[in-house]
Amino acid sequence: MARKHKAAQRSPRLDSAIWIEAALEALANGGVEAVRVEPLAKALAITKGSFYWHFVDRRALIDAMLASWSQGRIAAIRQQSGGAGAPDMRLRHLAELYTRHANMRGLAIELSIRALARSDARAAEAVRAVDSERLKQVGQLFGALGWTAADAQARAVLFYSYLFGESLLDAKAVTVRARETAIRALLAPP
Secondary structure (H helix, E strand, C coil), X not given: CHHHHHHHHCCCCCCHHHHHHHHHHXXXXXXXXXXXXXXXHHHHCCCHHHHHHHCCCXXXXXXXXXXXXXHHHHHHHHHHHCCCCCHHHHHHHHHHXXXXXXXXXXXXXXXXXXXXXXXXXXXXXXXXXXXXXXXXXXXXXXXXXXXXXXXXXXXXXXXXXXXXXXXXXXXXXXXXXXXXXXXXXXXXXX
């Protein structure tokens, strides 16, 4: 009877997705240096053995985390920029997502991955894939507004440069009205 009770108290084996999510949470809170096996195991209240069931080492976890992040971001931008509605309205929707409804955890993860990309080829590859897809999707929306292919791509670069730069500005230093004016200027027709 004691044996059955002990087995019933054990938590089910965690899958790799749980470890990846925990790694992303650690990344958001403390950068890549916080993505360590022992602290993650402690946070998940399990032994390191579960980690090694899914990953050979910390590098394998980081690679899986980068793949998960890039796949998730690419799927998100396709979903966010697609769908019904005029291209300018979809661009406005994107701008609102990144400015008024900013995901601070997501921004912290992105900034940490971009910092890692300066010295890590695999992180740089993940960032490049995400940036390429973002610029492609937004460039297509600007193209649908009548911009030439070259100008649509230039507008896409300006659009994302604004969105990421704006997210770093102090909210009290730039008024909502100034932000709206900036978006209108970016979306002005050719």
